[in-house]
Amino acid sequence: MSIQLMDIVGRVSYNCDIMFRVTDIKEENGVKMVVLYGEDFRLVADAPYEDLIKVNPSERKRMSKESQSREEQSYILFRQDVELLKQKQEYEATDSYSNTSSYFQMPGRVLHIDGDSNYLKKCLTLYERVGVPVYGIHCNEKEMPNKISSLLDYYRPDILVITGHDAYSKSKGNKGDINAYRHSKHFVQTVREARKKIPHLDQLVIFAGACQSHFESLIQAGANFASSPSRVNIHALDPVYIVAKISFTPFVERINVWDVLRNTLTGEKGLGGIETKGVLRTGMPFHKPND
Structure with missing residues (x-):
């Protein structure tokens, strides 16, 4: 059975552990090679054509169901966190419930730049589901450094997400060599350009990276949160859970890094960061448009 563009496949040598x-x-030195993008993980890989097998519909359905179950569990835990934050805010905004004045909240606005249009659509759906205001831009990883400045000027976000695909290649160098990564250097360059515009870590909160990305370089470049400390794969939706937590945390509070990571699908092996302020602001009174 021939393999064609957009087919869903697995790598035989890896026991088909990830759907791609x-x-x-393409053909390289007489060998037929295939470029693969992970279906659920932000991983890009090259594989010999002969090492691939199509994932049959029943197996694909099973793996998709397992992934959706993990995603739903993370969503439930995240919603519990947000509800606790809202209850705390209501308590403080109403002076321990003694003030009956209504109030409104302004969650942090997100600009999400993604190298994969399919992942971007999934993320935008989740942002909408959790109630985070977001602008989504599909942009090739290599073009991000040149476009970030104008995008920041136009959208003026509180939180910036720079993500897409990445991968570490042992044949290109050791794990400390950023040139051994497919797109880490482009993510780093993009973070640096963003920090030229907005240097302060609490005026623009940045998440950057994808699967196996060079975590240390991204943090040093100015990211508040990044992937991947242990060079493992991260789930496509992990950036959403991180920035949504920041979006709903009041600006007067500092976010414990573990509190941000605990409800992600990947956890601390794939994600990390530094202490950061929230960006939610509360105001009053609240008036409906027709009042």
């Missing part, structure tokens, strides 16, 4: 989407088929 075929994005390119």
Whole structure:
């Protein structure tokens, strides 16, 4: 059975542990090679054509169901966190419930720049579900450094997400060599350009990176949160859970890094960061438009 563009496949040599989407088929030195994008993980990989097998519909359905179950569990835990934050805010905004004045909240606005249009759509759906105001831009990883300045000027976000695909290649160098990574250097350059515009870590909160990205370089470049400390794969939706937590945390509070990571699908092996202020602001009174 021939493999074609956009087919869902697995790598036989890896026991088909991850579902991939075929994005390119090419020939290198007489060997047929395939470029793969992870369906649920922000991983890009090259594989020999002969090492691939199509994932049959029943197996694909099973793996998708397992992934959706993990995603739903993370969503439930996240909603519990947000509800506790809202209750705390209501208590403080109403002076321990003694003030009956109504109030309103302004969650932090997110600009999410993604190298994968399919992942971006999934993330935007989740942002909408949790109630985070967001602008989504699909942009090739290599073009991000040149476009970030104008995008920041136009959208003026509180939180910036820079993500897409990445991968570490042992054949290109050791894990400390940023040139051994497919897109880490582009993410780093993008963070640096963003910090030229807005240097303060609490005026623009940045998440950057994808699967196996060079975590240390991203943090040093100015990211508040990044992937991947242990060079593991991260789930496509992990950036959303991180920035949504920041979006709903009041600006007068500092966020414990573990509190941000605990409800992600990947955890501290794939994600990390530094102490950061929240960006939510509360105001009053609240008036309905027709009042």
